Amino acid sequence: MLDSLTEKLSPSLLTLRTRSLFTVQLNVEAPTIVGKTPDGDRRVGVIAGGRFEGERLSGQVLHGGSDWQTVREDGSWTLNVRAVLKTTDGALIGMTYNGIRHGPPDVLSKIARGEPVDPTTYYFRTNPMFETAAPSYLWMNRILAIGIGHRLAEGPVYNLFEVL
Numbered sequence: 001m002l003d004s005l006t007e008k009l010s011p012s013l014l015t016l017r018t019r020s021l022f023t024v025q026l027n028v029e030a031p032t033i034v035g036k037t038p039d040g041d042r043r044v045g046v047i048a049g050g051r052f053e054g055e056r057l058s059g060q061v062l063h064g065g066s067d068w069q070t071v072r073e074d075g076s077w078t079l080n081v082r083a084v085l086k087t088t089d090g091a092l093i094g095m096t097y098n099g100i101r102h103g104p105p106d107v108l109s110k111i112a113r114g115e116p117v118d119p120t121t122y123y124f125r126t127n128p129m130f131e132t133a134a135p136s137y138l139w140m141n142r143i144l145a146i147g148i149g150h151r152l153a154e155g156p157v158y159n160l161f162e163v164l
Helices: 105-112 135-142
Strands: 018-028 032-037 040-053 059-061 065-071 077-087 092-102 123-126 129-132 145-152 155-163
Touching: 018 059, 018 065, 018 077, 018 145, 040 077, 040 155, 092 105, 092 145, 123 155, 129 135
Parallel strands: none
Antiparallel strands: 018 040, 018 155, 032 040, 040 059, 040 065, 059 077, 065 077, 077 092, 092 123, 092 129, 123 145, 145 155
16 A cells, blocks of 8 residues: 655645735736637737735836737636836836636636626636846745736736745
C-alpha cells in the first residue's frame, strides 16, 4: 500500500497563504477582432488606462498595454495581458498575466455585451507577475500573485494577492 503524498508534506505546505497586494481596474478600448485563428476567436483590446490601489502601492495604469483574448471552442476566454503601472511616487512596474474566464453561456454573453452580471456566476482568475527597476519595489520582481477578476463594461477589475 502506498503512503499518501500529503502525509509527506510539512503542515506549512498544506494550504496556500496569501497577502493582499492591490485592486486594479483596467480601462480597455473596444477590441480589434482578428477573427477565427487555429487557437480560437482572437480579439485584442488596447488598455487605455486605469488605476490601482493597495496598502503597499497605488497609482495609475498607463495607456498602451494590451489585452489579447481568445474565445475557445469550449466557450472559455483566455487572456494574455501586458500593462505598465505607475505608482504615486513615480515608479514604473511592468505587469503581465495570463488568465481564464468561463461560465454559463448566458452569463458570458451578457459580459461580452457589457451588461452587468453577478461575479459569483462565473469563474475569472489570473496569475500576475511583475518587473521593475525601482529600488523601493524590487521585492515585486520576486513574487507570484493570483487575481480574482470581474468584468465590467469599461474593463476588468481584479483583486490581487501575493502568494506567500
